[in-house]
Amino acid sequence: MMDWAIWFVLAGVAVGVELFTGTFYLLMIAIGLGAGGVAALLGGRLEWQLLLAAAIGFAAIGALRRSRFGRRHKSAAGRDPNVILDIGQSVHVDQWNDLDGTHTARIRYRGAEWDVELAAGSPAQAGQFIIREVRGSRLIVSHH
Numbered sequence: 001m002m003d004w005a006i007w008f009v010l011a012g013v014a015v016g017v018e019l020f021t022g023t024f025y026l027l028m029i030a031i032g033l034g035a036g037g038v039a040a041l042l043g044g045r046l047e048w049q050l051l052l053a054a055a056i057g058f059a060a061i062g063a064l065r066r067s068r069f070g071r072r073h074k075s076a077a078g079r080d081p082n083v084i085l086d087i088g089q090s091v092h093v094d095q096w097n098d099l100d101g102t103h104t105a106r107i108r109y110r111g112a113e114w115d116v117e118l119a120a121g122s123p124a125q126a127g128q129f130i131i132r133e134v135r136g137s138r139l140i141v142s143h144h
Contacts, residue, residue, distance in 0.1 A: 003040040003046070003049065004037045004038075004041040005037075006040075007034070007036045007040055007053070008034065011030040011031075011034045014033060025061060029060075029061070031057065032056040032057020078135055079133045086109075086110075087132065089130070090128055090129070092107070092127070094107075096118065096126070102117060102118075103117065103124040109139070114138070115138045116129075116139045117135075117138055117139070117141070118141060118142070119132055122141075122142045127143070128143075129141035130143070
């Protein structure tokens with residue numbers, strides 16, 4: 001088999017495996033492998049093919065890491081509505097208790113008693129509130 005064909009088959013395998021993983025990293029490696037195949041097509045020696053494939057692959061991975069697709073989003077799970085389905089739900093608070101500047105209450109939500117804490121910047125008055133965060137067994141709420 002020709003050298004360039006081996007490079008392109010390896011690039012195709014990397015793309016195929018990437019489809020199952022859902023990351024873009026194998027796609028960047030496939031770009032590097034494709035660059036090695038182009039070097040083989042142009043008649044470059046094996047050392048140059050390997051060097052070009054590695055350099056392009058590393059450069060593509062570096063570019064991916066700097067893009068918005070390569071950054072990890074370190075959001076707290078307690079604020080993520082994809083993790084905790086209670087976030088965004090509405091609750092009713094009848095009365096607030098002031099403990100050392102923290103406004104808390106006890107409410108009935110989803111058939112159970114919950115501790116509720118008022119988020120900073122929200123006035124402490126009775127009414128409808130939206131769940132913004134869950135910290136352990138405490139709901140953090142703000143005004144509707």
